[in-house]
Structures are given as C-alpha cells and as structure tokens.
Amino acid sequence: MTIARGAAIGSLLAAIVAVGVLMFGAGGGTTYNVRLQNASQLVKGNQVQVAGNRVGKITDIKLSDDNRADIAIKVDDDFAPLHEGTKAIVRVVSLPSVANRVISLEPGPNSAPDIPDNGWLDTDRTTTAVDLDQLFNTLDAKTRRSLQNVLQGFAAWYVGKGQELHGALKYFGPALETTSQVMRELSADQQVFNKFIVDASRFVTALSSRSQDISGFVGNTNTVMNAIGDENAQLSQALEFLPGTLRSANTTFVRLRAALDQLDQLTNVTKPVVPKLQPFFARLNMLVRRSTPTFRDFGQLLNARGPTNDFTDLLNDLPALSRVASKSSKHSIDALKKSQKVIEFIRPYAPDFTAWISKFAEATGYYDANGHYARVQPVFNAFRFEDTGGDGTLVPLTPAERVDAFKNRKNERRCPGGAIQSAPDASNPFTDDGKLSSTACNPASKPPG
Numbered sequence: 001m002t003i004a005r006g007a008a009i010g011s012l013l014a015a016i017v018a019v020g021v022l023m024f025g026a027g028g029g030t031t032y033n034v035r036l037q038n039a040s041q042l043v044k045g046n047q048v049q050v051a052g053n054r055v056g057k058i059t060d061i062k063l064s065d066d067n068r069a070d071i072a073i074k075v076d077d078d079f080a081p082l083h084e085g086t087k088a089i090v091r092v093v094s095l096p097s098v099a100n101r102v103i104s105l106e107p108g109p110n111s112a113p114d115i116p117d118n119g120w121l122d123t124d125r126t127t128t129a130v131d132l133d134q135l136f137n138t139l140d141a142k143t144r145r146s147l148q149n150v151l152q153g154f155a156a157w158y159v160g161k162g163q164e165l166h167g168a169l170k171y172f173g174p175a176l177e178t179t180s181q182v183m184r185e186l187s188a189d190q191q192v193f194n195k196f197i198v199d200a201s202r203f204v205t206a207l208s209s210r211s212q213d214i215s216g217f218v219g220n221t222n223t224v225m226n227a228i229g230d231e232n233a234q235l236s237q238a239l240e241f242l243p244g245t246l247r248s249a250n251t252t253f254v255r256l257r258a259a260l261d262q263l264d265q266l267t268n269v270t271k272p273v274v275p276k277l278q279p280f281f282a283r284l285n286m287l288v289r290r291s292t293p294t295f296r297d298f299g300q301l302l303n304a305r306g307p308t309n310d311f312t313d314l315l316n317d318l319p320a321l322s323r324v325a326s327k328s329s330k331h332s333i334d335a336l337k338k339s340q341k342v343i344e345f346i347r348p349y350a351p352d353f354t355a356w357i358s359k360f361a362e363a364t365g366y367y368d369a370n371g372h373y374a375r376v377q378p379v380f381n382a383f384r385f386e387d388t389g390g391d392g393t394l395v396p397l398t399p400a401e402r403v404d405a406f407k408n409r410k411n412e413r414r415c416p417g418g419a420i421q422s423a424p425d426a427s428n429p430f431t432d433d434g435k436l437s438s439t440a441c442n443p444a445s446k447p448p449g
Contacts, residue, residue, distance in 0.1 A: 348416030
C-alpha cells in the first residue's frame with residue numbers, strides 16, 4: 001500500500017467518523033418540552049430555529065394524558081438556556097413536503113429567569129400551524145364546491161396552453177416589481193392611502209346596498225355582449241370602415257382648429273356678460289322648479305292613459321265633430337241671432353232672479369235641534385215701511401190693506417234690477433239710459449235700506 005492511498009483511506013475514515021458524531025453523537029445541548037394543541041405533522045429530526053437559524057432539533061414526539069402533543073426539543077449550548085417568556089411557533093417552510101416544518105422560537109428577554117433543563121413551554125406559549133385542510137374545513141359545503149369549480153375552471157382554461165402560460169409568466173416578475181413600487185408609493189403617503197381605504201370601503205358599502213341594481217347591470221351587460229357577439233359579422237364590417245372614418249374625423253378635427261380659434265374670440269367677448277347671467281339662471285332655475293308641476297299637468301292634459309280623456313283625443317275627434325257641426329252650426333247661429341233680443345230683455349233681471357234665489361233660501365237655511373228653525377211660508381205685502389225721524393220701521397198691514405197694495409202696484413212697478421238696493425256705482429236699477437218710460441217701471445221703487 002502506498003503512502004498516498006493510506007492517506008486517502010484515513011481521510012475517508014475521519015470524514016465518516018465526523019458525520020457519525022454529528023448525526024448520532026450526543027453532542028450536548030439542553031432539552032425542553034413543548035406542549036402543542038396538535039403535532040402539526042411534525043416528525044423527529046425537524047429543526048428548531050431562531051430567526052431562521054438552526055439552533056436545535058426535535059428529539060421526541062408523544063401524546064399527553066389530555067390528548068395533546070408533547071414535543072421534546074434539544075437546543076444547542078450556544079443558544080441555551082432559554083428564558084421565561086419564550087414562545088414556540090410551528091411554521092411551514094413549504095407545502096409540498098410534510099417534513100419541511102420547523103419550530104420557530106421567539107426567545108424571552110435575557111433579564112427573565114432561565115427555563116431549567118426539561119422545562120416546559122405550555123400551550124399558552126405555543127402556536128400550531130394551520131394546515132390547508134383546516135382552512136378548507138372552515139368553509140361550508142357550498143363554498144368548497146364553488147372553490148372546486150374555480151380550480152377546475154382554471155385547469156380547463158390552461159389545458160393545452162402551456163406555451164402561452166410560459167410566455168405570460170415572463171411578465172409575472174415585472175408585474176410584481178411594479179406592484180411593489182406601487183405599494184411603496186402608497187406607504188410613502190399613508191394619509192392619502194388611509195383616505196383611499198376609507199373611501200373604497202364606503203364605495204363598496206354603497207355597492208352592496210345596491211346589489212340588485214348591480215346584478216341587473218351585470219345581466220344587462222351580459223345581454224349586450226351576447227348581442228354584440230351575435231352581430232360579429234356586422235361588427236367586423238364596422239371595423240373595416242373604421243380607418244376611413246378615422247381619416248375623415250382627422251380632417252374634421254383639423255378644420256375644427258380654426259373654429260376653436262373663433263370660439264376663443266367668442267369666449268373672450270362673452271366673459272364680461274357671463275357674471276351677469278348668474279342672477280338670470282338662478283331665477284330660471286326657480287322658474288323651472290316651480291313650473292315642473294305645471295308641465296307635468298300639461299303632459300297629463302296632452303296625453304293621459306285611457307280613451308277620450310286628453311287633448312290629443314280631442315284633436316282626433318275634431319274632424320268628426322266638424323262634419324257634424326257643419327250641418328248644425330248654421331241653424332245654431334240663426335237661433336242665437338233670434339234669441340239675442342230675448343237675452344237682452346232678460347239680462348237686466350239677473351240681480352232680481354239671483355236675489356230671489358239667495359234670499360228666499362236663507363229663510364230655511366239654518367238648523368236647530370228640531371231641524372230648520374225657520375218654518376215659514378212666504379207672505380207678501382205683510383208690512384209697510386215708514387221712515388219717520390230717520391229710523392225706518394215696518395208697520396204691519398191688515399189683510400184688506402195687503403190686497404189693496406196688490407191692486408195699487410201699477411205705479412210701484414220696479415225697473416229691472418230694482419229688487420235689491422242700488423249698487424254704489426248706480427248700475428241698478430236698469431233704465432236703459434232713460435229709454436224705459438215712466439209707465440213701464442218706476443226707478444224710485446226699490447227695497448228699503
């Protein structure tokens with residue numbers, strides 16, 4: 001055996017011994033017990049870390065009397081002893097392997113008392129890992145089915161599109177970098193970002209209160225998109241015409257520049273006038289608000305629901321009315337002309353007729369417990385009015401005097417409108433500008449008072 005071969009074999013044996021010492025040797029260290037709600041799929045040999053650095057390993061896992069997991073860990077002498085206040089958290093390094101789980105220690109302050117060898121970190125100082133199946137178990141059956149449909153939809157979406165996905169992933173890094181820059185900018189102005197979050201929350205709350213409207217909007221949008229898809233041939237044809245349209249629009253916009261120059265001149269001229277328009281528009285706004293009910297009623301007048309109840313229906317009926325009226329209007333005009341003298345004769349007696357109706361009805365117009373408290377019959381010429389000393393009185397007449405009064409009424413014949421007292425403007429009684437003779441009526445005959 002040569003010296004070189006002996007040296008190689010010796011080096012190999014030394015390496016094997018060193019590995020054996022590292023893997024199986026006791027190597028010192030301090031043992032601690034960690035009690036967890038569950039073992040979180042930890043196995044012996046999993047690392048114990050502090051701030052991502054290995055400081056020990058798990059040496060034993062067993063079930064406690066109260067069905068919890070007791071985990072024995074050994075911490076290297078360089079990091080021992082641990083102090084009270086230390087916390088243990090089970091962290092998942094990666095999802096594909098259950099072995100890639102570690103216990104991460106958050107050491108307590110050095111001023112706190114030491115935890116003795118074989119000391120305990122109870123459940124109030126430990127946190128277990130949340131497995132993916134635990135997360136799924138928090139979802140109800142409907143949500144899990146929907147999530148399955150989403151995943152299956154992604155699978156169907158990307159099937160046979162590996163190359164396209166590979167090309168899209170090239171932009172994933174720049175997208176993350178851009179997102180990171182956006183987040184840094186947002187963090188730089190925290191006040192604006194907080195206002196954005198609050199406004200976004202209010203916006204989402206407002207949207208949630210109008211969920212039915214949003215649902216209708218989405219449904220209508222879907223209908224519009226389906227209609228556009230059904231008319232894809234026409235849409236393609238429209239896109240073919242789009243370049244020519246854009247060229248024509250370009251020419252129009254070029255010509256519009258000259259018009260804008262003139263519009264600037266108009267704007268400069270109208271600037272002194274615009275402030276004066278504010279009172280006008282304020283009054284116009286008030287007029288519009290006040291006239292809104294009027295226009296609403298006017299619209300109802302022009303076009304109301306139902307037949308023959310608005311002005312439009314009236315205009316539609318006018319041709320038929322015209323045909324009927326063309327035959328009867330002539331006779332109606334002749335009748336009105338002939339009745340003009342009668343109306344002229346009756347018109348002066350309108351006050352007498354109105355006074356008779358109103359005053360005669362007042363006699364029985366009031367009520368008491370027994371009904372109308374004036375239960376009377378009309379009696380004519382029962383009194384005579386005498387004005388002695390400026391104090392007018394009614395003097396009762398005997399029955400014979402009443403009859404005489406009727407016999408001697410020729411000279412007491414009143415003129416039209418003489419049934420009531422004379423108006424201040426002397427519009428009654430009516431004498432037809434003195435044309436009525438004294439034998440026809442006596443203008444002085446009028447009721448007292």
